[in-house]
Amino acid sequence: MKKIFVLMVLIFTCFSGFSVYAQGILTAAAFFQNVSAEYGKIEDYEADVSIKTAKKVMEGHVNFKRPNLLRIDFTKPDNQVICFNGDLLTIYLPESAAILNQTVESSGTGSAASLATAQGLSLMSRYYSVAYESGQEAVPLEDGSTENVVKLVLSRRNTSEAFRYINLAILPESKLIRRIEAITPQNEKFQFDFSNYSINQGISDQRFIYDPPTSANNYNNFLFTEQ
Template sequence: MKKHFFAAVMAAFCGFAGFSQGITTANEFFKEVSDKYASFKDYSATVDITVDKKDMSATVLYLAPDKMRMDFSEPASQTIVYDGKKLICYLPENTSVLTQESANTNPATAEGLSLLRRYYSVSYEESQAVVPLEDGSDEKVVKLIFWRRTASESFRYLKISVDPNTKLIRRIVAVTPGGTTYQFDFKNYEINQGITEKRFQYDIPSGANSIDNFLYSD
C-alpha cells in the first residue's frame, strides 16, 4: 500500500508537468497544459487526498525544475520532500522515514511527463466537451484518461480533470491493477511566489526508524 501511495504522489506531480487546451486532440490538450506548467518557476497549492475511504490533506510546494514538498495537516506532521536527488517520506504514526535515492528520476518535471507519455496513452474520457467535475457540481472541467501501455505500470489508468480557463489541474484519480483508488484534489494555487530552495531542506526527526531505497534499489 505504501509503495502504491508514494507512486501515486509521484504520478500526480509528473502529471503536473503538462496538459493542453483541447481544441482538437487529447494529445494537443495535454501539451498545452504541459507548456503552462513548464512556464512556472514555482507554485503552491492545497491538496486533499483520498485513498479508498481514508482522507488526507496537505500543502504542496514546487520549485522548478525538480523540487517538491508536501506538508500534511492530516495526518499531522507527515511530510514528503523531493529535493531533486532524494525522496524523503516521514510517517509520524510509526516514527519512520522512508528514503529513495532517485537522482535519475525527476518527478513534477518535463522528464516525469515524458515518462507518463511513454508508458500511458491519453484520450478524452468521453469527449473534449467541458463537463461537471462530478455529479451535481457547478465546477466545469475537461477530463482526460491515461491508459497504461504495459501490465508492468503501477496504475491501470489515471483520470485527470483540468480547468478549461486556467489550464490548471483540478483532480487526478489513479487506479491500481488491484482496484485501489487514489484521488488528489488541488485548490488554492499560487503561482511564482519566489519560493526558495531552503523550503526543500528537511531535517529528519531524531530517533526515527530509517528505511532506505523503499521504492526500488539500484
C-alpha cells in the first residue's frame, strides 16, 4: 500500500510530457496529447489536493516545479509533509513521529525518478491505451455535480503495470487535470482531486527545501525495506 501511494504521488505531479500537438480528428489519444501539450507549457503550479483511498481521506496543498520538484503540505493529517527535491524523497508522519527518506537515482529508465519526468509520462502513453469514458463531450464530474469534465480511461496493455486502469477527468477549457483515479489489479482505488490551480507563478527552489523536526525518528531507504 505504501509503495503504491508513493508511486502515485510521483506520477500525479509530473504530467508535463509530450511535445506533439495532435491535429485532425479529436480521438481520445489526440485529446490526451493536447492535455499533455498544455502541461508541457507549465513551469510550476500549486493547487489544493485531496487524496482518497478506501480507508482514508487526505487534504493539503501541492507545489510542483519542473522538472521534478514536489511538495505537499497536508492539513489532513495536519502537518504531514511529502517533499521531493529531485534527489531525496522525504515523508514526515507527525502521528508516528517518523521521517521516511528515500534516495532516488537520477539515471536508469527503471528507477523511480523516471516517473517524475516527461519521459515517465511518455512511458505511460506507451504502456496504457487511451479511450473516452463517455465520448469527447464534457459530462458532470460525478452524479449531482455541476462541474463538467472530459473523462478518459487509460487501460494497461500488459499485466506488469502497477495500475489496471487510470481514469482522468480533464477540465475542457484549461486542459488541467481535475481528478485522477488509479485502480490496482486488486481493485484498490486511489483518487486525487485538484482545485484552485495557480500556474507559472515563479515558485522558488527554496520552497522544496524541507527540514523535518529533529525529534522524529528517521527511516532511510524505506521503499526497499520490508515492514
